[in-house]
Structure formats: structure tokens, C-alpha cells
Amino acid sequence: MKYRIVLAEDEPQIARLTTFKLEKEGYEVIWEKDGGAALESVKVNHPDVVILDVMMPVMDGYQVLKKIKEDENLKNIPVIMLTAKGQERDILKGLDLGSEDYLVKPFHPAELAARIKKIVEK
Amino acid sequence: MDNIYLLLDFFNLKELIIIGTILFLLITVLLLFVCTLYLRIYYNTKNKFLLKKQDEWESSILKYISRKRGKANFTLDIKYKDFQIFGEFVENYLINLRGDDYKRIIQLLKDIGYGEMLMRALDKANKWGKAYAAHFSGLMEYKQTKAKLKNLVNDKSPVVCYNAFEAFNRFGSKKELSQIIQNISKNKNISIIKIIEILSDHGTASNPILIKMLGDPEIDSLGKRLIVDILSFSSAIESSKAIFKLAKKTDDIELKIGCIKAIGSFEDTENASFFIENLNSENWVIRSVSAKALGKIGEERAITVLKNMLYSDKNFWVKFYSAFALKQMHEKGLEALNEILKNHHDTQVSQIINNVIQAEENVLA
Numbered sequence A: 001m002k003y004r005i006v007l008a009e010d011e012p013q014i015a016r017l018t019t020f021k022l023e024k025e026g027y028e029v030i031w032e033k034d035g036g037a038a039l040e041s042v043k044v045n046h047p048d049v050v051i052l053d054v055m056m057p058v059m060d061g062y063q064v065l066k067k068i069k070e071d072e073n074l075k076n077i078p079v080i081m082l083t084a085k086g087q088e089r090d091i092l093k094g095l096d097l098g099s100e101d102y103l104v105k106p107f108h109p110a111e112l113a114a115r116i117k118k119i120v121e122k
Numbered sequence B: 001m002d003n004i005y006l007l008l009d010f011f012n013l014k015e016l017i018i019i020g021t022i023l024f025l026l027i028t029v030l031l032l033f034v035c036t037l038y039l040r041i042y043y044n045t046k047n048k049f050l051l052k053k054q055d056e057w058e059s060s061i062l063k064y065i066s067r068k069r070g071k072a073n074f075t076l077d078i079k080y081k082d083f084q085i086f087g088e089f090v091e092n093y094l095i096n097l098r099g100d101d102y103k104r105i106i107q108l109l110k111d112i113g114y115g116e117m118l119m120r121a122l123d124k125a126n127k128w129g130k131a132y133a134a135h136f137s138g139l140m141e142y143k144q145t146k147a148k149l150k151n152l153v154n155d156k157s158p159v160v161c162y163n164a165f166e167a168f169n170r171f172g173s174k175k176e177l178s179q180i181i182q183n184i185s186k187n188k189n190i191s192i193i194k195i196i197e198i199l200s201d202h203g204t205a206s207n208p209i210l211i212k213m214l215g216d217p218e219i220d221s222l223g224k225r226l227i228v229d230i231l232s233f234s235s236a237i238e239s240s241k242a243i244f245k246l247a248k249k250t251d252d253i254e255l256k257i258g259c260i261k262a263i264g265s266f267e268d269t270e271n272a273s274f275f276i277e278n279l280n281s282e283n284w285v286i287r288s289v290s291a292k293a294l295g296k297i298g299e300e301r302a303i304t305v306l307k308n309m310l311y312s313d314k315n316f317w318v319k320f321y322s323a324f325a326l327k328q329m330h331e332k333g334l335e336a337l338n339e340i341l342k343n344h345h346d347t348q349v350s351q352i353i354n355n356v357i358q359a360e361e362n363v364l365a
Helices: A012-024 A035-045 A061-070 A089-097 A109-121 B002-010 B013-066 B080-096 B100-111 B114-124 B127-140 B143-152 B158-171 B174-184 B192-201 B203-214 B221-233 B237-249 B253-266 B269-278 B284-297 B300-312 B316-328 B330-343 B347-358
Strands: A004-008 A028-032 A049-053 A079-084 A101-105
Touching (some): A004 A035, A012 A109, A012 B080, A035 A049, A035 A061, A049 A061, A049 A109, A061 A079, A061 A089, A079 A109, B013 B100, B080 B100, B114 B127, B127 B158, B143 B158, B158 B192, B192 B221, B203 B237, B221 B253, B237 B253, B253 B269, B253 B284, B269 B284, B269 B300, B284 B300
Parallel strands (some): A004 A028, A004 A049, A049 A079, A079 A101
16 A cells, blocks of 8 residues: 655755655655645645645745644644754644654654654554 | 038037937947846856756765665766855755765765865865865865864955864864864954854854853953853753853853843752842842842742842832742742732732733743
8 A cells, every 4th residue: 555645845855855765665755845735735635644844935834734733634644743953842832733743854764754654554 | 431521510519429328328228138138048048057967966866875785876977167066956965864865975975076076175266165165074074174174264264264163063073173262262353253153053062162162261241142142042051150150250241141041041049149149239130130030940038039129129120020030939929929919009019910920921931
């Protein structure tokens, strides 16, 4: 079974590398460049996991997370937040809003893949 | 020549000047238009070419990091003239990644000879090229450049100096860094503030150096204020002693205030007497931050003094923070506040106490 991931990341190189790595692990990855597009994509595609960068244009990661958790049809989709170094205190904010997990940048794509695997196996 | 005489027959000098001016302006506008068009086409073409190159680089990098060890079936030929634009492209990976992928990209850079390009740029490039090479050496943690970076740290160009220092900050030892800082602080072209900012970017590992700098007489009050703020922000409790010593010694009010705030933020009860002593300061800000610090550490010895300040101090903020400090002392503090409400009928004091009691703590902290 191919699990579907929506990846919301505005830095194209990192997004493409992450997509490349996750696709090698067998996931289907839909990449969105901003929070608004990511939210629409989640509504349309109903992914198995959502990965949200915190700092994004249009809508930041927290706003998207909040909207996902407020929607009856989407609230059970697990979300992983990607936060920048030095903003670890904001990790609590993400967890409070309902994210399943988080990773601090700089991050290891293999670690992200491992966390996704843990979530989908649950 | 005959044409000129013909023209002079039809027009007088004034009219000729006007016509000449108009023609000149038209030609200038036309030239500007042609130049703009040329530059636009040139940069669009250059940009397209760069994007194509970046796509090729990205494809090679992804192939490299996904290859099994021992296979070398990729090509990535970077010329020295492209060293900076390639560096700017690869930077994003180095800044955002860690672990195996990060290490593989570093190995890739070494395999394609990028390290040698950095060494060459550190020697021969202009100041911007040197600054970039220094910056990238730090990102790549390319220790072969250490000796060159040590020299560049004393470069007369601040931009080269800062980038070299920043690179050293990433991979130099603490001893080497301390030696460099001692030399840098004597260089009048270099801002010690910038050095402190670079140190603070590299987290708590720089704290011992920053703490040592608090005792350096060459560093002015502004630099020390910045250091105190950084140490406070990173909750560097180990700096409490050094900051306390500085607070007692300094005549600079702003620095003293910063020190009191920092020590207060560490919530170290050992310094309670110091805060109580500063409640008598002539400066209202010092009195306020001392009151606030006493509230944070929950020093019940200060209850009586804080009560007195609440109804006798002339400054609104001193009263406010005295009330807030009492609130933070929970039962005994709240008892004191209620007693004041009951026995003293000063409207301002009653209003302050009621506001403080009702307000959420995180709003006031």
C-alpha cells in the first residue's frame, strides 16, 4: 500500500531532496510551496501524513495545523512540524495545537522517514 | 556645408538650439530604451542558463547522495569562475540538513575539488570572494582552511574578518577562539558587537568565552550589555557569578539594569540580598527590576520592603512591580496585598493591586 504525504515546504531544494528521499522509501509525495496551497491539497488529497514547515508564505505552519485540526474530516490526519533551530520553544505550540511530532532544522531526511514510518504503522 | 547654410536660412539660432535639444533628448531616450532592452535580454538569458545549470547540479547531487558507496558514476564539473554561484546553491543543503546526507554532500564537495577552490579564493580573490570563501569554509567545516582563516581574521576588511571569525567559530577550538578574540578586540576597524553576535549564533558552546569577555576591560558597556542579554536569553546560570560581580562593579546604569534582569531571570535565590539592597536605588528602573526579580525568586524576606514601596514609592511602575512581586509570592504575598487593600485607602494603590490580582501571570512576566 502506497502512503500519501503532503509536504509543505517553501525552500525548493530541500523540498525536492525530501521528496526524492521519501519517494525512494515508497511514499507518494505531494509538494506544496505555501501554507494556503498545502491546506487546499490536504482537503483535496486526504493524505496519510502531513509535513508542515513552520515559516511559509500565505499561511504559516501553525495556521494550517489549526485549520486541519478544526476540520472534522481532516482532524485525524497526523501532522509533523518542521521548526527552525532556535525556535524549539515553539515546538510546544505545535504539540498544543495537535501535531503528532516535530523535527528541528537542520534535520536528517532519514529521521523524518523513520518518524513517518512510525506514524503510518500506528 | 550647403545644408547648414540652408538650415540657417530657415531657422534662427534660438530655434536651432531647441531643435538640437529635442533631438538630443530623443536620441538619449532611444539609447536608454535600447540599453534597458539589452540588459533585460542579457539577464533573462543568464538567469535561464543559471537555472539550467542548477537543475543539472541538483540532479547530480541527488544521484550522488543516493548512490551506494564505491560507485562513482556521476559527473559534476565545477569551474573556478562558478565557485561562488555553486556555493550559494549548495549552501541550502548544508544549512538545512544533517546526518548522512549532510556528510555525503561534504564528501561530494571534496570529491569535486571544491575545497581547493576555497583555498585558492582565500588567497587570491577580492575581498568579497575571500569573505564568501571564508563563510563557506565554515559551513563545510573545512579544517584545511584554518591557517588561512587565522590570518584573515586580522584582515583590514571587516566583511572578510567577520566571515573568517564566523567560520572559526564553527570549527575552531575554544582556546583558539579565545586567542583570536583577544587580538580582534584590539583592532579598531572591527566592531566587537558584531563579534559577540557571531558568538551568540553558535549557541551555548560560546558561553564560556562570553563569560570571560565580561571581565575584559577592553570591552565597553554596550558590548557587555549585549553579552549579558545573550547569556540571560540562553539561561546561562553558570554566568550568574560573573554577571553579579559586574553588576556590583559597574557605574553604567543601563548595564546594571541588564545585569539585575539577567540574575533575576536565573531565579537564583543566593542573590536575594543584592536585589533587596537595590530596592533603595535612586533610579526607578533599578527599583522596579529588583522588585520584579524578588517576585521571580519568591523571596519572602522582601515582603515588608515591597509593601512599603507599594504605598510610599512615588513611581507608578515601582508600585506596580512591587505589587506583582507580592502576588508571585502566593499565600503570604496575597495576604500582604489584601492587608494593604483593607488598611490603606490610596486609590492608585488599590487600583494597582486589583489589576495585578486579576491579571494573568504570563501577561505581566
